[in-house]
Amino acid sequence: MKLITKPQILASLDTERALSAIEEGFIAYSAGNVQVPPVQAFTFAETNGDCCIKSAYKVGSPTFTVKVSTGFYDNPSNGLPSNDGLMMVFSAHTGQPLALLQDQGWLTAMRTALAGRIAARLLAPSQVKAIGILGTGMQASMQLEQLRSVTDCRQVIVWGRHAEGLGAYVTMARDLGFTVRSTHDAAELAGLANLIVSATPSREPLLQAHWIQPGTHITAVGADGPGKQELDPGLVARADRLVVDSITQCAQYGEVSHAIGKGLVTANQLVELGALLASRAHGRESDDQITLADLTGVAVQDAQIADCVLAAIGA
Amino acid sequence: MKLITKPQILASLDTERALSAIEEGFIAYSAGNVQVPPVQAFTFAETNGDCCIKSAYKVGSPTFTVKVSTGFYDNPSNGLPSNDGLMMVFSAHTGQPLALLQDQGWLTAMRTALAGRIAARLLAPSQVKAIGILGTGMQASMQLEQLRSVTDCRQVIVWGRHAEGLGAYVTMARDLGFTVRSTHDAAELAGLANLIVSATPSREPLLQAHWIQPGTHITAVGADGPGKQELDPGLVARADRLVVDSITQCAQYGEVSHAIGKGLVTANQLVELGALLASRAHGRESDDQITLADLTGVAVQDAQIADCVLAAIGA
Structure with a gap:
């Protein structure tokens, strides 16, 4: 299992490629070609936090992905960012874990921003x-x-x-x-x-x-x-x-x-x-x-x- | 985030303590004191595999856990075990990932065996x-x-x-x-x-x-x-x-x-x-x-x- 740090992710991601990939993903999803189990959600009332777990398998892809993202909104008062998280990529051929992306929520933020860009291009x-x-x-x-x-x-x-x-x-x-x-x-x-x-x-x-x-x-x-x-x-x-x-x-x-x-x-x-x-x-x-x-x-x-x-x- | 390998897990787990902890967990769950979002499940028809993602937060615990387990039943013909997986433990106070347990499915197997032991003790x-x-x-x-x-x-x-x-x-x-x-x-x-x-x-x-x-x-x-x-x-x-x-x-x-x-x-x-x-x-x-x-x-x-x-x- 490959461990990939946030600096490696920031240094390697090609935004324009990611944009195309996300467009492809949306198209496959709406065509019914992606397995997306229901989102898992936690609420942490005592610590003003939440967590969601989102997983997807685009049918035919060699991999599938499990993503955990957290939002703890009192974190900044303790010097921590509100959002954190990671992604895990598994082989769709053997089930083996292939990579842990320790992006601390950055990839979630980026894919959300890219979806906003796609929406604005179509609707602004x-x-x-x-x-x-x-x-x-x-x-x-x-x-x-x-x-x-x-x-x-x-x-x-x-x-x-x-x-x-x-x-x-x-x-x-x-x-x-x-x-x-x-x-x-x-x-x-x-x-x-x-x-x-x-x-x-x-x-x-x-x-x-x-x-x-x-x-x-x-x-x-x-x-x-x-x-x-x-x-x-x-x-x-x-x-x-x-x-x-x-x-x-x-x-x-x-x-x-x-x-x-x-x-x-x-x-x-x-x-x-x-x-x-x-x-x-x-x-x-x-x-x-x-x-x-x-x-x-x-x-x-x-x-x-x-x-x-x-x-x-x-x- | 601490990375914990399977040999470390095998060397450290106290089975009797785990048994008690799992009993406590079942009791808390049935009393409604555990957040357990619906299980996420994938089916990989082409590769005779499946995957499930199970997550839980025992209310009041300092941590919550996300577990991914896979079963790819043609793996043995390629010299790989059928089951694989990992667990991740997060802070319920800040959302930060604390530990990745690279147990390759062993902890899932053990907690299942311990549940069988509990059931047999009560019902045999x-x-x-x-x-x-x-x-x-x-x-x-x-x-x-x-x-x-x-x-x-x-x-x-x-x-x-x-x-x-x-x-x-x-x-x-x-x-x-x-x-x-x-x-x-x-x-x-x-x-x-x-x-x-x-x-x-x-x-x-x-x-x-x-x-x-x-x-x-x-x-x-x-x-x-x-x-x-x-x-x-x-x-x-x-x-x-x-x-x-x-x-x-x-x-x-x-x-x-x-x-x-x-x-x-x-x-x-x-x-x-x-x-x-x-x-x-x-x-x-x-x-x-x-x-x-x-x-x-x-x-x-x-x-x-x-x-x-x-x-x-x-x-």
Whole structure:
């Protein structure tokens, strides 16, 4: 079993290859060619933590992948990052463990950011006035970084609860070449930005339906487990196109689950990202549509990005 | 993250401590004090393999455990063992990975054998005439090894399909101090033994109801996933006591699931091992009862045995 450290992973991953691999993964998943057992989830109430275990086997692949990712939201007060995790790759021919990727959650963050990039490419309006980012963590940074190849817009407005997080985000975004505005008011963000990414561990809606302008695309990546929510269910209902990474998962605990629970939308309104990619259609049908991509994170993304690392390292 | 090899695990595990820990684990599980997400299962049709991922967090424990175990049944023809796997232990305080136990499936085999020992202690008849073992693999050996502390009987009859496997088993059992008889006829085994363990990857019944004598206890450990079956559903229905490790799992894919599916038994006839242990009652109520322990393997066993290894190693 090969042990692969985070520095090795950072040094070897080819982002563009990973993007293609993840697209392939979504297509295979939506075509029913990936075994994805139900996500395992833990909640650690006493330590404000959660953990999920996601596993996938793309039928015909020589490998399958098991991924453990954790979020312990009090960690920063002890000098530790909130997120951690690892991936394991096994042989689909013999069952033997082949590699342990000690990525500390970085590959999960990257495959999520790449899914956001794919969604924005398919759904962003043709003229992006400003990018809006909710959240100031690692995922909020990586989403912005990946959006640079989707749009020429270099205006960003970032929303956060805490001045310290906002300050660090502003510095990071300036270093990426953006003109940056920060706010504690999500309504202000919604009034300025028409390509919005929400990347927070929120458990209550941050964006209200009536704040959103026509012609806006929103990618929500925070609702990766039961109880999490970033969008008003009325906003989900108001969207003209509802794209999800997994109908099964999103109907269970994604943003759309809350709207389905209230009877505002039905599962048959949902289009999977893999189906959209396979159709080679642009997801947005007109410039004034409101579009939503609800991304809960599918294990096939983990399997695909892990394979990219192994291929690059020659494992 | 500490890497712990199989030789270190073999050298450090205290079987009696592990037995107690697993008993505690079963009790906590049946009392509802363990988070056990649904088992993830893969089937690799092309390579005759399967994999399951079992995870558990005993509430209040400083750790939680994720276990991957594989069975690739054509491996022996390539000189590899059928079973492989590993366990990972994480901090329930920070989410950080603490240890990787590279046990190659041995801890899974041991915790399964220890569960068999617990079941036999609670359910075996007072006079064991002969032990009957179906199967000749590692699990079949470990079950016999563990039964030595439950009964003074040193007569064993082993059933297998292949002469080679039977031959090796006979040698192993003699080395353990048993008088051994081998057979290709499971009916013969049922006629001689009144403490029977079935430990095969069978997908069809091996033991028929009318073969079994009154006063027999049977522990079935093979049906650890969908499609597997060792006992005739009529035998399950004939049992006077139905003890299971997990009502949820056994009703889904254990031996009892087939009998439930046929309407021969109902889930409310099932008693969990943890509930039986908590009650401090002997499971067998009379010497002529037929008793059955249906063991699918519960993740809390993995968490408990992994903790024993870490404690012994000082990790």
